[in-house]
Amino acid sequence: MDRIPILKLGSALxxxxxxxxxxxxxxxxxxxxxxxxxATHAKGVLIDISALExxxxxxxxxxxxxxxxxxxxxxxxxxxxxxxxxxITLVELGLSLTGVKTALDVERGMEMIxxxxxxxxxxxxxxxxx
Amino acid sequence: MATTPARDLMEVRSSDDVVRVRxxxxxxxxxxxxSLVDQTKIVTAASELARNMLDYGGGGxxxxxxxxxxxxxxxxxxxxxxxxxxxxxxLALKDGYTSGSGLGLGLGGAKRLCNEFTIDSAPGRGTRIVxxxxx
Numbered sequence: 213m214d215r216i217p218i219l220k221l222g223s224a225l226x227x228x229x230x231x232x233x234x235x236x237x238x239x240x241x242x243x244x245x246x247x248x249x250x251a252t253h254a255k256g257v258l259i260d261i262s263a264l265e266x267x268x269x270x271x272x273x274x275x276x277x278x279x280x281x282x283x284x285x286x287x288x289x290x291x292x293x294x295x296x297x298x299x300i301t302l303v304e305l306g307l308s309l310t311g312v313k314t315a316l317d318v319e320r321g322m323e324m325i326x327x328x329x330x331x332x333x334x335x336x337x338x339x340x341x342x
Numbered sequence: 343m344a345t346t347p348a349r350d351l352m353e354v355r356s357s358d359d360v361v362r363v364r365x366x367x368x369x370x371x372x373x374x375x376x377s378l379v380d381q382t383k384i385v386t387a388a389s390e391l392a393r394n395m396l397d398y399g400g401g402g403x404x405x406x407x408x409x410x411x412x413x414x415x416x417x418x419x420x421x422x423x424x425x426x427x428x429x430x431x432x433l434a435l436k437d438g439y440t441s442g443s444g445l446g447l448g449l450g451g452a453k454r455l456c457n458e459f460t461i462d463s464a465p466g467r468g469t470r471i472v473x474x475x476x477x
Contacts, residue, residue, distance in 0.1 A: 232364065234357040265368065266382055268389040269448060297382040305386060305451035306437050 216241045218248050224256035224325050225249065225287075226318065230263040238274045245278060249285045256325030257282050260318055262293025272307040279312045288328055289313065292321040348373070348408040354421075355401045360392045363404045367419065370406050374415050376477060384417055384475040387455040390448040391421045391471055399423030399469055409474065416457070416476035421469075428463040435461075 214237055219226045225248055227241065245257065259275065261267065267275075279289035290313045294302075302308065315321035348370070352363050367388040371381040388404070395402045402423030409418045428434045437450045449471075453459040456473035463469035 232361040234361055236357070266364070266386045266389060268386050268393070269451065270389070270393060295382075297379045300379055301382045301386045301455065304383065304454050305390075306454070307451070 214240075215244065218244055220248075220252055220254070221258070221322065222326075223254060223329060224258055224322060225252065225254045226258045226260065228260040228263070233271050233274065235270075238271070242274070242278060242281065246281055246285060249282060249287045254287050255329055256322075257287050257289045258318060258321045258325070259289065259291045260293045261291060261298075262295065262317075264295070264298065267294070267298050267302055267307075269305065269307055272302065272305075272309060275309060276311050288325060290315050290321040290324050292316065292318050350406040352404045352406070353401070354392050354396055354404055357396070359401075360389060360396060363392045363406075364389050367406055367417070370408055371417055371475075374408050374417050374477065376417065376475060380475055380477070383455040384419070384473075387452040387473055387475075388419055390452040390455075391419070391473065394448045394452075395421050395423045395425075395469070399425030402468075411476070414476050416474050418458075418472065418474040421471045421473075424468040427465045427467050427469055428461065429465050431461050431463060 216227060216229060216237065225245065227245065248254065249257065257278065259278065275291055282289045292315045294314060313324065315324055350366055352366060353359060354363060364385055368381060368385045371384050376384065392404055400423060402421060405420040407418045409416050435450045435453060452473060457476050458474040460472045461469065
């Protein structure tokens with residue numbers, strides 16, 4: 213079965229979604245990612261969707277789930293590289309991915325995760341700086 | 343409204359078929375000359391409707407047609423299943439409504455992504471959804 217590769221990038225994990233997602237691939241990605249977060253103590257997950265021509269409610273839900281699960285494992289998810297036409301379509305579809313942080317590209321996404329690491333411990337649970 | 347000969351009939355029986363429908367709708371949308379945003383909208387609508395048909399209708403047939411109306415060109419998609427049908431179409435179109443495990447955005451969301459959208463369904467009679475996007 214196909215698997216989506218997960219790369220370690222400093223204290224973050226980088227997932228580049230390049231293929232048309234289907235159910236089994238999405239489930240496998242969730243499992244692989246959670247195992248890797250725990251194994252590597254990653255503090256952030258970057259999901260690059262710049263190759264995706266569409267994001268439907270199925271993929272939107274998957275991104276939402278990954279963000280929620282990662283959060284429980286103390287890692288922050290940032291979805292990067294969304295195409296403009298995809299953003300327009302998602303909002304019209306009624307899916308604004310409110311549980312997911314976004315950045316324009318991998319570099320800015322990494323910056324968001326780095327900033328989170330620099331925050332003092334006491335700021336935890338208080339998302340004011342996010 | 344006259345239909346040009348280009349017409350694809352595709353069976354939707356698995357998640358992989360949903361991917362194939364999406365790819366074919368994209369190819370036809372490009373051929374018709376839809377803008378990038380309109381292509382993205384109709385491909386996304388096709389993905390929602392094909393998946394709905396698979397999850398709730400037990401699979402069915404998707405038809406992709408390149409259509410013209412005067413000098414307007416567009417793409418018309420038909421999704422037909424022999425499933426249990428929809429008892430209350432108005433309710434099914436409401437955001438947040440789902441009879442399954444989904445987000446309940448499929449039908450209402452797909453409708454917003456199309457210029458024309460009709461549902462023909464009744465309990466025990468299956469469901470037929472037509473959606474079109476014009477240039």
